[in-house]
Amino acid sequence: MSILYGLYHPDEGEIRVGGEPVEVDSPSRAIDLGIGMVHQHFMLVPVMTVTENIVLGQEPTSGALLDVREGSRRVKELSDRYGLAVDPDAVIEQVSVGMQQRVEILKTLYRDARILILDEPTAVLTAQESHELFDVLRALKKDGVSIVFISHKLNEVLEISDRVTVLRRGKRIDTVPTEGATEESLARLMVGRDVLLRVDKDQGRPGEPVLEVEDLHVRDTRGLEAVKGVSLSVREGEVVAIAGVDGNGQLEFVQAIAGVVPPESGRVLLGGHDVTGRGVRATTDAGVAHIPEDRQLCGLVLDFTLAENLALREYRSPPISNHGLLSVGEMNERARALLKEYDVRGGEPGTLAGALSGGNQQKVAVAREIASNPKLLIAHQPTRGLDVGAIEFVHGRLLAEREQGRGILLVSLEFEEIRALADRILVMYEGQIVGEFPPDVSEEELGVAMTGGGGGRAAA
């Protein structure tokens, strides 16, 4: 995709637009050719207004001055035409993620894009916002715009597309018409074998509580209260899922439990011991493992070897180290065993973590945390950005740990994941638990609760 948009250059092969071979050597050339791209991570200037972001680079001018009113007018015209509701004068950092995405789409339309590339556009949206996005895309399609929709969510692909091309490890595997394709058939193409899309899970046998959280309040990095009085408990052999739209306090909640940040008030008990605000090390020693949301930023040291990464939890104790001296042999041996057990591909103990694919990096993070033999495993977005094969593996692994009697706190934005794994679903909205649901809840019902409407069937 980056090659199509002129960010990277192809080693060989050619790109044709409208039948003509073209050379896309820069994003501005791509724009000239009518190619527009909406990146997974938005490319917006947070302190500028919606209009300013849209016209950036092609500002309408009167004389030498920026003509804000003209810009506003054209933005309004485009947004009305395709139902892309935005407030032209709002500042980007103050509008919702959904609106930011609409701004990104408007940006491309403003530049007369006829080919629109969307990279994982629904990853940051709620179910409702996704439906709105699909309506917009259909309107664009009717208007003659070609759309490349990149996603790993099979149901969305089936809903929005006309044709599906499956890529695996940088190769095109097949292109099939959407009509007649099923989730199972696409998954088979993606992984090359049959995939269990629904994990079979037996009835849980929850035991004693391992985690008890009482009236927890946490402030975020800006000093605002992000978690406002959350209480919950996780029992042995139980998967408790926290569902919610991103940015509703999940990150701060998880950080406070794992000891990464101290909470403002409230208590965190692990197996009855109070570890509130005692730091990561004490929390780890009390039996908590934590698969962080962002494996590249928080979960792994990409410039470390796999052996070094796998030792991050246990480097301070024998046999990995003795009297402050590391045993490299021991680290490698342990790494070799874990890499095999967790089916990490493309890496030896001495390989740098940064050289692995995202899925394999995640397996390394998962392996390390589970190998620390925790009582409570916090899995924050454990399958973010993974392909179906890796998702299947991680899900299977988490359920196996549940069987072992570990308590699992799953924080996820993926409805399918939550429904597949959870024994109980708690919905977090604006820093509070607003409802509790059984795993057979419908997506609509959960979606309503996630956006602050209605209570749970069985209140928490």
Next chain:
Amino acid sequence: MSATEEPEVRAATPASRLAAYVRGGGVIVPVLTTLLAFFAGGLVMLVTGKDPIATYEAIWRGTGLQWIFPWTTGEDRTLAASNLQQTLIITTPLILTGLAVAFAFRAGLFNIGGNGQYIVGSIAAVWVGSSFADMPSFVHILLAILAACLAGAVWAGIAGLLKATTGAHEVITTIMLNWIAVWVGVWLFSLGGPLQNEAQKSIPVSEDVVEGARLPVFWGDPVLQGLHIGLFIALFAVIVFWILLNRSTIGYEVRAVGFNPEAARYSGMSVGKNYVLVMAVCGVFAGLAGGIDVLGWQFRIATNDIQEVQLGFFGIAVALLGRNTAVGTLAAALLFGALISGTSQRNLDPTIFEPSLAENLTFIIQGLVILIVSADVLVLGLVRRGRGILGRAGPPQASAAGEAEP
């Protein structure tokens, strides 16, 4: 499936960029960097109307490095031995100040304060070394060296502490601490200062280090500034550096913090504590350098010495050229040591090149090294292009001596 093959989003800490740089070109890049710097230095000589080849040859002779070749005999050999002793005397503190910068780099910190740490180390050593005249020699030397290490550690530790507690950037604080060290030193030894020489009231200089506290000379004439055992202390420090960094849990944390402080924090490491610790260790290396120089051959500090010393800054070039590895730092220190002594008044033949001008040449080459290393992308690009032409060739490896060769 763009989502599964995320582009390498890297936390761009200095250490991770450095790691990429180190992986980028093996030993070729530093060798190429050196050659480029020497080439540019040669151009400077051409512009001034001198013969670069003859000048480099004279500098080479001035380093005394030809002593290692068995065919250097007779009077040549005697002279070479004496020159090589000077080269190694200057290499010794360069190794240590290089380690002081390299260790910080590995933790993602930029220690520009090597000079200040060197100065406080030398002040502590001269103070202890010139007091306690009756102490047994071994104990006295040990005490003076420990004082130098401690002074450096405290001095650098201040910068680490400020970073850990207030977030003050270490580049700013270490530069400021350099100036504080300089002027505290000048005050201590200037006329009427608290540590000024009692016997020579009119000279702004410290007391002399007593005989018993001086480092033994093992090669050459002790009276004519022979080579003292400080070299072995520096070599030992290189080994300590390597073990500490690569084989200890401390070094493991240091590297983790350097590569990715966030992941380190998530693993239960205290990033702030590591910053203080790392800077203190850097200070030990640089302070040790100052102590060894005072106890090994200077024996006294004059106020103008303090204002002129550059060894901490040379340490930056040494670490950068040595890619912050133990062996690399050692090799780069020898290169710079050879350059400094090869262009010195005492060693360079004035009929070929004016030594006072040649000293500047050292600075030019030092500057070019830093410039080229900073522009590593350029050099890596050249290497890559070169590989395209030469197949997968490239110089197999360069020994320290080979690097020093013009």
